[in-house]
Amino acid sequence: MASVPQSWLRWVVVFAAVSALPACGGHPKDVLIPVANTSPQSPKVDMLIATTRTRSTVPGEMFNGERALAPAFADMTISIPPSRVRKEGQVAWPKRLPSNPATDFATIKADDLNVDEAKKWLSAGVRKTPDGSVLVFIHGFNNRFEDAVYRFAQIVHDSGVHSAPVLVTWPSRGSLLAYGYDRESTNYTRNALETLFQYLAKDPQVKEVSILAHSMGNWLALESLRQMAIRNGRLPEKFKNVMLAAPDVDVDVFSQQIVDMGNQHPQFTLFVSRDDKALAFSRRVWGDVARLGAIDPEQAPYKKELEDNKIMVIDLTKIKSGDSMNHGKFAESPQIVQLIGRRISEGQTLTDSRVGLGDQILVATTGAAAAAGNVAGLVLAAPVAVVDQDTRDNYASHVGSLSGSGVTPATAFANCDETRPERNCKR
Secondary structure (H helix, E strand, C coil): CCCCCHHHHHHHHHHHHHHCCCCCCCCCCCCCCCCCCCCCCCCEEEEEEEEEEEECCCCCCCEEEEEEEEEEEEEEEEECCCHHHCCCCCCCCCCCCCCCCCCCCEEEEEEEECHHHHHHHHHHHHHCCCCCEEEEEECCCCCCHHHHHHHHHHHHHHHCCCCEEEEEECCCCCCHHHHHHHHHHHHHHHHHHHHHHHHHHHCCCCCEEEEEEECCHHHHHHHHHHHHHHHHCCCCCCEEEEEEECCCCEHHHHHHHHHHHCCCCCEEEEEECCCCHHHHHHHHHCCCCCEHHHCCCCCCCHHHHHHHCCCEEEECCCCCCCCCCCCCCCCCCHHHHCCCCCCCCCCCCCCCCCCCHHHHHHHHHCCHHHHCCCHHHHHHHCHHHHCCHHHHHHHHHHHHHHHCCCCCHHHCCCCCCCCCCCCCCCC
């Protein structure tokens, strides 16, 4: 690789400096410290967490983006503020900590569970449903643990879904430059997710399973289903619906995955958008092969393949969105989560990945080199970090490793903002 010009390295040093600035704008991180239920009228969402993330030592973070040696489980209750202070489809992030249940999403309970306790939670949760159903949500690339938790709580509440909610969250470092790490983390999680699927298949109390996956989470969902089908000879009939939202999956690989699942597979619903900038970036990274979530379903060979496999397609290309990346166009609505596809409306993105202006510049101007961690891509985003909090958060941990200066993430932060404490700040 060509040597990095000194002028570029100077930008990296500048970026390291501005990354140490106190947070301004945005919303607090590490929001999962339980608070008192001071707003009894606020609806509550109970969910089971299954994760391959590592337990965090940072208060309020709960799980970080690193890989654990074994899956962990948690029982969480999230309070949703009343409809008069929040629009449907939105996550009302707290502006300051502690969260206020009357106006914010707030964590009421966050208890660790062992495997046996997780099974008991699932059994009790399924018994509360009218149809013995479970909804499994698998988030996408560039998500912190709290992003996935609060977004899933919002989906469950706004949908009015009565299924037992299970969040599967895999180790994502929450940064565009960690694309490769995140992708390998989905592979790392395949066995754990298949184990969950196998348990749901064998549990006689579970009558129906629906799966909602977004972005890179679709790769994890499809690979685990494929693995299960090969092991068992087929997929269980109770796996009814699989919703593929903006799937970051190679179209050729998807065709093979469907074949490997056999004739008995769930009803797939595919959400596509041809102006998805995140998937355009991914396409460059993966050798210019079309990504499933950005195909034109009316063009050959896709149209026939989709028809042959009875895959329902919802094309969102012409749908307006507040999502600048066009990667999560559909808002969370009751119809989407229930199949879930009856109504598509404008709103917030499916996940809260905190894409900064620097990320958008990087995606628009760089290719695979940036995704692989090239200094050039980081430098393009560096000036924006002066004014954009999300860019500072997303790139701070990469400064030392990319510059080769010996600066480690631990030395990139001289001070800690108590409302947005960084994992590597000095205490």
